[in-house]
Amino acid sequence: MTDVSLPRVSTDIHTNDQAQARLKARYRSEFLFKSLGLGAVLVAAGFLVIFLSTIITQAIPAFTQNYLKVSVELKPETFNPRNATGAELTTAVGAANFDAVVNGAVRGYFPAATDRTSRRALGNLVSSGAPSILRRDIVANPGWLGTTRQFYLPLDDSADLYFKGQTTDxxxxxxxxxxxxxxxxxxxxxxxxxxxFQPLLAAIKTQLTIVRSNLQRDLAGKERVAAGQERDIAALARAAETANGPARDNLLGRVETERRQLAATQNDITQLRQRIETLTQRISGADSVETLDNTVxxxxxxxxxxxxxxxxxxxxxxxxxxxxxxxxxxxxxxxxxxxxxxxxxxxxxxxxxxxxxxxxxxxxxxxxxxxxxxxFFFGGASREAELAGVWVAIVGSFLTLLITLGLSFPVGVAAAIYLEEFAPKNRWTEMIEVNINNLAAVPSIIYGLLGLAVFLNVFGMPRSAPVVGGFVLALMTLPIIIIASRAAIRAVPPSVKEAALGVGASHQQAVFHHVLPLAMPGILTGTILGMAHALGETAPLLMIGMVAFVVDSPRGFTDAATLLPVQIFMWADFPEQAFQNKTAAAIVVLLLFLIVMNAAAVFLRKKFERRW
The missing domain is CATH 2.40.30 (Elongation Factor Tu (Ef-tu); domain 3)
Structure with missing residues (x-):
């Protein structure tokens, strides 16, 4: 037998320069990919931190309130002049003039404030709802009559914001x-x-210089507008010279309109120049008397x-x-x-x-x-920012979600079990499955239109009630629960059901005694996530009129109520700074709700999870 010599393979094929270059390129590509992934995570985390920090920073002032401590002598001749007893005592106390009581208590701290301006200023310190709060406390405790009690009355939102440093430094x-x-x-x-007072003069003149610069900028803008108006007038006048009939009359009318607007602009320019000249004289007079006005x-x-x-x-x-x-x-x-x-x-x-x-x-x-x-925590809707609260919205959200859960969970789980385990596989069930998947992607406002057309206009259900909101949100949540439940049922190994059938269990017993308990963690998780999604919806609730001005908490499913997302939407439309703070605070409360619901989903999944 002849020995055959095999060709000698170079041993440096993986260590030569080309191999090293390929290896470096691969490492460089892998490093670049990891860097991009890490960068994406950091950017997302950065935006999340900015969002949360902005919301929380703006919300913190709304969680506290400044109160004025007043001492009120509860004289029987003031609060119960007819010496009423029993049920009549509550009526008599409630009919007292609590506005005068609050004003008298505040003015008692400044006895020298006797003129109208001072009294009006003192009246603006305390919230306009302070008499109602005082009435509520005294009516609830008629035994206080004849004693002197201390009450804490909320300050007006302007005074409250001043103490919180949001009005001025x-x-x-x-x-x-x-x-x-x-x-x-x-x-x-x-x-x-x-x-x-020399530093005051210097600071005032610095402010006047800033005001003059702003006026000069406004003057330059007005002059540009006036120049443009003059060009428009000249162009319209030239066009009118060559036009005839109605077109010429129309152009001449536009010329007159432009001239009136130009005159108004020139008047503004004249006033700005006069103000600039006055400020220049005030700034140049270094040692003169400086008059302070409300612009500095x-x-x-x-x-x-x-x-x-x-x-x-x-x-x-x-x-x-x-x-x-x-x-x-x-x-x-x-x-x-x-x-x-x-x-x-x-x-x-x-x-x-x-x-x-x-x-x-x-x-x-x-x-x-x-x-x-x-x-804030126990109040309802109010036009006074210092009295507005989220309690009514929290109760309304709870009642609405209770209706939503009671309708969507049993119907959704039952539909998922039927479609996954009992329904025949034919064209009709395929069409139903396609429609369920499509309904999960329908915009939420469509469900609001459906609720408006069916529940309110056809069935005449009460507007702005939790029962209507629960029906609408249940329709919106139902496809999500069905899809999540079917996925959880499919995730159970088929051997579980086959083993149950093998020992003599019926199909129904195998599904309800073996498959469903194992699928329950996934079903509960999908249900709670669907409910959390429903809690954050606003558009369908607006369509069914859940924007009522509700002061008292709803006592039933048919009473007028509002929800947290709607309350946030309403407060965000108010220009006052205090309402902006309360909007951010309500968002924090809503986020806490969502976090609790998601935590509940994780807890239930871990609690009912079974290993096989």
Missing amino acids: TEVTKGLGELGVSGTSGQVQLSSTVTN SSYLVRINGGVIKLAQVQSANATGEVLIPPSSTDVARPGAWEIVRIVQPESNRRITDREIAYLESLKERGLVERRISRE
Whole structure:
């Protein structure tokens, strides 16, 4: 036998330069793929963090509320003048003038506030719903009559936002020299031994410079508009010269309209130029008296327990209006008085300087406390932001989801069992399966239109009731539950049913005693996820009119109610900052609901999960 020598294969085929280049290219491609995947995850996580941080940051102020502590003497002659007893006592107490009681309690802290302006400012500090809250507490406790009780009344939303730092910033500067005041009421003169007010003049002129720059920008825009209008007028006039009949009359009419608009624009230009000229003169007068108006920051002087709002300022002297009377006209020593700058001009905020002075005085006396907002967690719809709450929406959501679950779960599971285990495989069942898959992708607003047409217009069911919302959301959730349940049933190994049939069980017994228990974790998971999806829907609820202004909690399935998504939608339409905060807070509550429901799905899946 002859030995055959095999060709010698080079042993460096996987280690030569070409192989090393291919290996590096493969590693580079793998690294690039991993980097792109990690980058996508980080970008998604970054957007999620930004979203949650923005929502939570804006929502935090809504979870608390500032309250004014007032002491009210519950005189029987005020709250029960007829000495009623029994059931009549509740009626008598409820008929008392609680507006006067609240106003009297607040004004008692500032006995010198006797003029109309001061009384109006004090009335604006407390919520307009404070008398109703006081009435509710006293009617519920008639035994309090004849005693003096302390009540915590919610502040108005403007006052509340001021304490939360969302209205304006304040800057406090201690006085350096001695300061004298000429009186304790009306217009007073302030005189300092040093130039305490010189920084005020510099800050005011800086603000005036910014205002002038804004006006100059507006002037440039108006001038561009006027130039364009002049070009349009010239073009229309040339076109009118060559036109005849109605076309010419139409062009001449447009020319007159453009000329009137040009005249209005030129009038605005003239006013802007005059304002710019006035500001220029004020800015250039470095040592002159500067008059403070509501277009610049406000300055308050605290001296001898009083507050004075500055109206005119020089380097060492000033003129102001007494907001809170000082206790005396004694000269204040250095450091015993201070200047408070309210950064935001009074014209750009809802709260006045006088109201701020009263609020700061109440806070210094310990009469203002910040607590968990009971109105937000236990209140209903209200046009006053400080009284609006989510409790009614939570109850309405619970009742609606209860109806949704009671309808969609048994029907959906039964339909899934029938289609998967008992229905014959023919053209009709295939068409039903296709329709179920298509219904799961139908926009939710279509279900709202269906509910409006059928449940409200045909059956005459009550509008804005949880029963109607539950029916509509059940229709929307039903395809999702059917699909999830069928998938869970198919996931059970066929050997389980075959083993049951092999030992003599009927088909029905094999399905309900063996297959269904093993599929229940997946069925419950799909059901809860479908319910969570239904909880976040707004469009179908709007179509069936669940936008009622509901103040009290619904007591049944047919009472008027609203849901959390609808409440969020309604609050988001309000321009007030307090409502924007409450919108974000309601979103946080809704997210917590969804997190709890998803956690419940995970728990049930783990609890009922069986291994085979």
